[in-house]
Amino acid sequence: MKILELKEVHKIYNGSEVKVHAVNGVTIDFQEAEFAAIVGPSGSGKTTLLNLIGGLDKPTSGKIIIDGTDLSLLKSSELIDFRMRNIGFVFQSYNLIPVLTAKENVEFIMSLQRRTREERDKRTYELLKAVGLSDRMKSRPSKLSGGQQQRVAVARALASKPKFVLADEPTANLDSKSASTLLEIMETLNHEEKITFIFSTHDARVVKMAHRVITLEDGKVVSDDVRE
C-alpha cells in the first residue's frame, strides 16, 4: 500500500548570488512498512528531501502526497497537526526534552493528541520495553548514554503510531555498538509495528540493513535499489 508519494518535487534556495537547486525533480513513492535509506554525498539534498517529506519545508514545485493528502493544500496549522498524527521524527542529536524523563518524553506527543492516561502509560511502556529501556523510564536524558537517548527518541517517534518515521542521520553520533543495537531495534519495530522508516545516512551499517537504498546526487535520484 502506497503511503507516500513525491511527484516532480523541486526545492530551490535563492541565495544572494546563486540559486541552489537542492532537490531537483524527485519523483518517488514509499510503501507501507518499508525500511529505506536515502544516501548520497554531503550537499546531495538528503536532509532537504527529508524536511520536504516531513512537511517542515515547502517544495518550490511538485507534489508530496501522504496517505492521499496533498501537503501543499494544508494550511500551516493543519500541517502541524498532520505531522503530529502521521509523521515521526528521529534527529541526529536526539533532541529529547532535557527536563522530562524518558517516559515523559515518549508520552509527550500522546498528551498533545489528548490520549487518555491509560493509553499513554500502556503505549509508553510497550515502546520503552521494545527499545530496551523499560528500566530507565524515570531517567532524564542527562542520565542516559547517547545510544539510550536515541532509543528514547525512536520510541517517541513511534508513540503517535505514525504512517512513517523520518530519521536524519540517526547513528551519526553513536558508537558502533550503540548504532547496531539501535538499528536492530528499528528493524524489529518496522516489522512489528508495520511502520515505514526512511533514513538519510552516510552510515554503511544503515545502508547494509536497509531494504531499499535511494541514492541522491545534486538533488536528483540517481539510483533506487530495492533488496529482497
Added chain:
Amino acid sequence: MIWSIAWKNLWRNRNRSLVVIVAVTLGIISGVLLVGIMKGWVEQRVHDAIYNEMSHLQIHNTEYLKNEEILLTVTDTSELFRAVEALPSAAGWVRRTKIFAMVNTPWANSGFVINGIDPEKEKKVTEIYKNIVPGGGEYLKAGSRGEILISDKTAELLKLKQYIVTEKSINNLKDENFPVEIIARLESLKDRRFRSQKDFREALREQFNKKELDRYGLKIIDKALDYRLRNKIQVTISDIAGAPVQGTFRVCGIFKTRNGGFDQANAYINSGDLADLYGGEVYTHEIAIMLKDPENMDQVKEYLTGISAGNSVNTWEELAPDAAMMNDYMVIYYFIFIGIIMLALAFGIINTMMMAILERTKEIGMLMAIGMNRIKVFSMIMTETIFLTIVGAIIGMLSGWLIVELLGKSGIHFSSWGEGFEAIGFSAVVYPVISADFFLFIIILVIVTAIISSIWPARKALALNPVEALRTE
C-alpha cells in the same frame, strides 16, 4: 503536560529564575507594605474623622458653616432633639455650642474653639474621653463648674507642659533598669524646671552623647513630663452683643488625638459654663450624631433634612472630604503602587524569558516539528512566565502579609516626622492593615503582567522556523 513542562523549565537555570523570583518577592513585599501603611493611615484618619471629630452626621444652621457667628444656631431645636432622640439607628448624639476664644496663661497665649458640651452625651459620639494622656488628669465631669479640657498641643502652646526630673521620675527610671551612670548624670538636672521640650532636650544634650540620647532620651522625656493640671487659664470670647468677656477655667484634663490640627483647635467645657460666660441660654451650633450602622447614614441624612428647614445635615464625608476621598480612592492607590512595581518587574521577566527562549531555540524547533502547534507553544511560554512571576508573588504576598500583621500589632513609629504628620491629621504611629481583596487584586495584576510579559518572548518563539531552529547548536 504543558503545565508540567513549564514548571520544570522554570528550574532549568535555577539561579536566573531565582533572581527574578526574589525580585518579584521583594517588589510584592514593598507593594504590600506600602499599601498596608497607606491603608493603615487612611483607616486611622477615617476612624479619627468619625470617632474624634465629626461623628457620622452633623446638623448646623445652613449659614453657620459659611460664617461661624454666635447667633447662627440650629433652628427648631426642640423638634429636632425629639426626632434625633427617637432615631432607632442612632447610637448617641450631642449638641454643641461652639465659640472661638482667645486663651492665655501668665506665660503664653493661643486660640481655639471652645466646645460647650454635655460631657456624658459627648462620650457617646466621640472618643475624646478615651484620649486623656497618661498623667493628664481626667475627662470633663458632667455639671462641673469652671473646668476645661484642653489638648496636649494647647498645653504645650500655653506652656502648661513642663519637664522636671524629680525623685519620683528617677525612681521610675530605676524601676525600668536604667543604667546607674545614666541615672547619676540625670541627678544633675534634678528639680530643674524646663518650660518646653526643646529646652529640656538641650539640657539633656549637655549631659548625654547622641547614642545615649537615642537610646534613653524619649523615656527620660516621658518620665520628666509634668502637666500643670488645675492651673488657671484665662479665656476671652465675644458675648452675644459682640463685647469681649473673660472667664477663668481650671485645666481638668489633657487629651491628645492623632490629629494635631484638630487638637490645637478644640477645647471642651460644660455648655452651662459657656452660656454663663457669653450671657445667654445654651446655644446649639452643632448637633453631632453617631449611628449604630454607618450604612444607614444617607437614609438618616435624608430623613433629618426633611424635618430640618433652615438647617443643613452633612455626613462626615462632606465635612471631611480629604479623608473620604482617600478612602474612596484606595483602589486607585493600589493600582498605582502595584502597577509601578509590576511594570518595573516586567522588564526583568521579559529579559529572563527572552534568554530562556534563545537558549532553547533548537528544542522549540523540535517541538514544532513533532507537532506542537502555535497555541500550545504560546501557552507553554506563557505558563512558564506566569509560574516565574506567581512563585515570587505568592512568597511576596505571604511575607508581606506576615510583616503587615506583625507591624499592625507593634505599629511603625515615624517619631522624627511626628509633628508634621499630626499637623495634617495623620498619626506618627501607623498600624499597617491589609485586606483580602488587595491580595486578589495583586494576583490578578501579577497574572496580567505575566501574560503581557510573555507576549514578546512567545512571539519570538512562534517566529522560529523549525528547520532553521533544528540546525542551531
